[in-house]
Amino acid sequence: GENVEQHPSTLSVQEGDSAVIKCTYSDSASNYFPWYKQELGKGPQLIIDIRSNVGEKKDQRIAVTLNKTAKHFSLHITETQPEDSAVYFCAASINTGNQFYFGTGTSLTVIP
Amino acid sequence: DVKVTQSSRYLVKRTGEKVFLECVQDMDHENMFWYRQDPGLGLRLIYFSYDVKMKEKGDIPEGYSVSREKKERFSLILESASTNQTSMYLCASSPSGRGADTQYFGPGTRLTVL
Numbered sequence: 001g002e003n004v005e006q007h008p009s010t011l012s013v014q015e016g017d018s019a020v021i022k023c024t025y026s027d028s029a030s031n032y033f034p035w036y037k038q039e040l041g042k043g044p045q046l047i048i049d050i051r052s053n054v055g056e057k058k059d060q061r062i063a064v065t066l067n068k069t070a071k072h073f074s075l076h077i078t079e080t081q082p083e084d085s086a087v088y089f090c091a092a093s094i095n096t097g098n099q100f101y102f103g104t105g106t107s108l109t110v111i112p
Numbered sequence: 113d114v115k116v117t118q119s120s121r122y123l124v125k126r127t128g129e130k131v132f133l134e135c136v137q138d139m140d141h142e143n144m145f146w147y148r149q150d151p152g153l154g155l156r157l158i159y160f161s162y163d164v165k166m167k168e169k170g171d172i173p174e175g176y177s178v179s180r181e182k183k184e185r186f187s188l189i190l191e192s193a194s195t196n197q198t199s200m201y202l203c204a205s206s207p208s209g210r211g212a213d214t215q216y217f218g219p220g221t222r223l224t225v226l
Binding site: 001006009034036041042043044045046049089098099100102103104105 | 116143145147152153154155156157160162170171202204206208213214215216217218219220
């Protein structure tokens with residue numbers, strides 16, 4: 001089955017700096033890659049996703065890049081704010097199954 | 113807005129008890145999922161369902177069963193709770209019968225088994 005690895009497990013940045021979280025996947029058939037943000041006491045919420053026919057996607061301060069050849073994808077948060085502090089999960093999915101394989105999460109702390 | 117609700121936010125049970133975790137979604141989604149979340153392990157899939165009365169095992173189904181009698185409701189059952197089932201349980205749903213679509217999560221149930 002698919003194996004998704006996520007790094008780093010913890011990340012601290014100063015407010016206003018950028019944060020980058022990286023994930024790798026093993027199954028070249030995976031073609032959907034969502035990113036979730038989980039705030040304390042809440043369930044994960046989708047923040048951005050990318051499909052394998054696209055190399056990059058942006059939504060305001062958040063961007064995701066995908067390198068299919070290398071089988072890795074990354075989340076970029078620019079101009080970080082304290083409310084960006086949360087746990088972030090990446091995931092990979094093969095279209096036909098709809099089963100998501102999640103990374104182990106990154107705890108991001110934005111220091112005011 | 114998609115809404116996924118879970119019956120309890122916190123639950124404390126004793127070893128050997130039968131435990132029911134309920135999940136309801138209000139968007140007519142075909143797919144529903146149960147995950148458990150543990151520190152350092154991320155989200156691991158227990159069971160999922162593509163349709164009413166249909167279920168498939170995920171990566172860690174041992175010690176669990178599920179029930180989907182109605183499209184909007186997906187129940188996770190711990191037949192005889194054990195301390196190693198202490199965890200955060202997350203329910204999710206997604207709109208397609210097939211294909212990779214966004215999963216929407218509930219707030220989670222933190223289960224403690226004593």
